[in-house]
Amino acid sequence: MNSTKPPKRPLLKKKSTRVALVLFALTVATVWVFRPDPAPAPRGSGEPMQAIVYDDYGTADVLRLAAIEKLLPLDHQVLIRVRAAAANPLDWHYMRGTPYIMRLDSGLLKPKSNRIGVDMAGQVVAVGKTVTRFKPGDEVFGTGRGAFAEYVLASEKNLALKPAGVTFEQAAAVPIAALTALQGLRDKGNIQAGQKVLINGASGGVGTFAVQIAKSFDAEVTGVCSTRNVELVRSLGADHVIDYTKEDFTQGDVQYDLILDNVGNHPLLAVRRAMSPDGIYVLIGGGGPDAGKWLGPMLGPIKGLLLSPFVSQQFVMLLAEINKDDLAVMSDMMEAKKVTPVIDRMYPLNEVPEAIRYLETGRARGKVIISMEPDDGAG
Numbered sequence: 001m002n003s004t005k006p007p008k009r010p011l012l013k014k015k016s017t018r019v020a021l022v023l024f025a026l027t028v029a030t031v032w033v034f035r036p037d038p039a040p041a042p043r044g045s046g047e048p049m050q051a052i053v054y055d056d057y058g059t060a061d062v063l064r065l066a067a068i069e070k071l072l073p074l075d076h077q078v079l080i081r082v083r084a085a086a087a088n089p090l091d092w093h094y095m096r097g098t099p100y101i102m103r104l105d106s107g108l109l110k111p112k113s114n115r116i117g118v119d120m121a122g123q124v125v126a127v128g129k130t131v132t133r134f135k136p137g138d139e140v141f142g143t144g145r146g147a148f149a150e151y152v153l154a155s156e157k158n159l160a161l162k163p164a165g166v167t168f169e170q171a172a173a174v175p176i177a178a179l180t181a182l183q184g185l186r187d188k189g190n191i192q193a194g195q196k197v198l199i200n201g202a203s204g205g206v207g208t209f210a211v212q213i214a215k216s217f218d219a220e221v222t223g224v225c226s227t228r229n230v231e232l233v234r235s236l237g238a239d240h241v242i243d244y245t246k247e248d249f250t251q252g253d254v255q256y257d258l259i260l261d262n263v264g265n266h267p268l269l270a271v272r273r274a275m276s277p278d279g280i281y282v283l284i285g286g287g288g289p290d291a292g293k294w295l296g297p298m299l300g301p302i303k304g305l306l307l308s309p310f311v312s313q314q315f316v317m318l319l320a321e322i323n324k325d326d327l328a329v330m331s332d333m334m335e336a337k338k339v340t341p342v343i344d345r346m347y348p349l350n351e352v353p354e355a356i357r358y359l360e361t362g363r364a365r366g367k368v369i370i371s372m373e374p375d376d377g378a379g
Contacts (some may be wrong), residue, residue, distance in 0.1 A: 019344075023301070044069040051149030052352045053114040057097035060353040060360075063116065070151050075128040077153045080140060083168035085147040085370040086119035087352075087359045088176050088205065095356065115146030117352075121162055121171035131156045133324075141331075143322045148352050148370055160327035163335045170334070173205075173341035173367035178330045180284055180320040181210035181260070185217070188282045188318050189258040193218035198274070200248060201262030202238065203229035206284060208342040208366045210260050211236040216338045222256070224249055229365055234340070251273045259295035260284065272313060280314045342366025 035249040056064040073079045094116060097103050106112060121141035124134050134140060139162040144154030162171045184206075185191045197214045201207045202223030214221045215237040222240040223233035233241050242249050249269040259271065259281045271281055333339040344365040347355040352370055359368050 011294075024370055025176050026352050029334055043072045043074070050349060052116055052144065052349065054095060054111065054116060054145050055114055055327045056093070056110060060092075060095065060356040063353045063356065064096065065350050065352075068149075070097075071151055071153055073126055073128040074133075076156055077128045078121065078124055078131055078134055078140070078159060080144065080152050080154055080273065081125050082120050082147060082149060082152055083122040083370075083372050084120065084172035085117050086175075086205075087117075087355050087368040087370065088119060088173045089359070090118060090176060091116055091148075092356055092360055102374045113145065115149070117146060117148030117152075118143045119172055119177075120144060120147035120152055120154075121168040122372075125151065128156075134159065134161075136327075138317040139168075141168075141174060142324075142327055143175045149350065150349075157324055158322050158327075160324055160331050166334050169343060169346065169369045169371055170341040172215040172368050173343060174209075174330050174334075174368060175322055175327065176257065177205040177367060178209040178213075178323060178339070178341075179326050180206050180318065181328055182329065183320050184260050184282045184284050184318045185258070186208060189280050191217045191258055191262060193221055195219045195257040196254065196276075197221070197258045197259050197260070198222045198224065198256040198357040199238075199262070200224045200249070202233045202236075202241075203365050204262055204362075205364065205367045206262050208236060210262075211238050212339045213333070214260075216333065219258075222249070222254070231256060232365060236342070255279065258282070268315060275313050277312050280316065282316055282318055284318045284320075344368050345369070346371045348372075 006178045035289060042366050048067045049072045051068050052063070053066045053068065056062050064253060076240045093102060093307070094106060094111070094112065097106060110123070120143070122139070124136050124138040124140060126136060128135055133156055141162045142154055142159035144152040144158065146152050162168070181319050187195070191197060191214060197219040199214065199221065202211050203225040211221055211223050211233060212214050218359050221238045222242060223238035224242045224244050227243050227245055230241050230243055250266050250273055252274065255276045256274055257279050259275060259279065261281065261283045264283055275281060330339065342365065344367060345355070346369045349370060349372060355368050355370060358364060
């Protein structure tokens with residue numbers, strides 16, 4: 001009888017197939033989430049406006065202030081006079097065209113759209129024929145591609161009314177960062193009262209929201225940050241603060257039910273030691289402008305998705321979805337004083353390149369804001 005064991009090549013094929021499927025899923029997800037609203041048809045108003053534009057991929061040096069034509073809204077769109085906008089890592093991803101996987105949608109060699117900026121708050125100037133939730137004069141916040149400008153077009157579904165007691169600068173800080181924190185904790189992390197929750201990168205744009213949102217769920221929150229930000233994170237409500245220059249949370253004795261990671265600076269096997277047996281790890285960021293030219297911060301999620309089927313803990317990634325319902329949730333939280341946006345620095349429109357350079361250092365405490373004009377209080 002021939003007792004020769006079958007070759008192990010099929011196992012290798014299974015592993016290769018798993019990797020291929022994960023890469024394909026991440027590619028589709030990235031292109032979809034990074035994808036802006038469809039570019040509006042060229043319906044010019046004949047009126048000029050100032051906007052930040054770029055014609056080639058590169059550093060912040062490619063950004064410039066230019067006079068362009070203000071566009072009229074399509075049926076589902078709202079034309080907004082921008083009062084404030086917020087800078088996000090997404091902006092320098094678009095500006096640099098990295099990770100390269102993004103270029104499947106944004107343009108392989110040159111950007112398809114020369115506008116930049118997403119988060120904003122302002123006043124409604126005009127609405128499309130099918131818009132029912134807003135009218136001229138309303139003060140709103142949300143997202144619209146090309147927000148670093150005097151005016152921007154936004155889809156009705158990506159907007160919410162600005163709370164009366166919140167400034168335009170504060171409202172502009174909310175959309176991407178706050179919804180990333182909310183969806184990461186609530187939807188991916190299934191946060192529950194009394195759980196031990198760790199926020200890695202607790203002093204950044206997403207982290208400052210995540211600490212406050214986690215506390216609103218009555219979780220026991222630990223924030224991880226540098227020495228200079230310990231008091232800031234504690235002031236946001238964190239029950240415990242770990243200074244990463246002195247202590248590595250993966251080497252401690254505490255096990256966390258949920259880890260929201262804005263940094264991705266620890267190997268997953270090390271992170272596992274800091275997780276409860278049924279813990280959930282949500283990766284939402286990681287790496288700076290020069291990290292991972294092809295896949296960027298998605299290398300960590302790839303490893304996590306490959307690891308998850310073999311352990312009781314869950315490793316997931318999040319690509320936040322902007323929607324009116326969650327914007328309304330954040331509006332309510334701000335009105336109830338459960339969440340207060342943290343603003344580090346404000347720049348005028350013509351200094352957007354400098355704002356992006358500062359954001360790329362990774363040292364921003366909370367949000368970096370582009371203010372179109374001084375705002376002494378709520379609008």
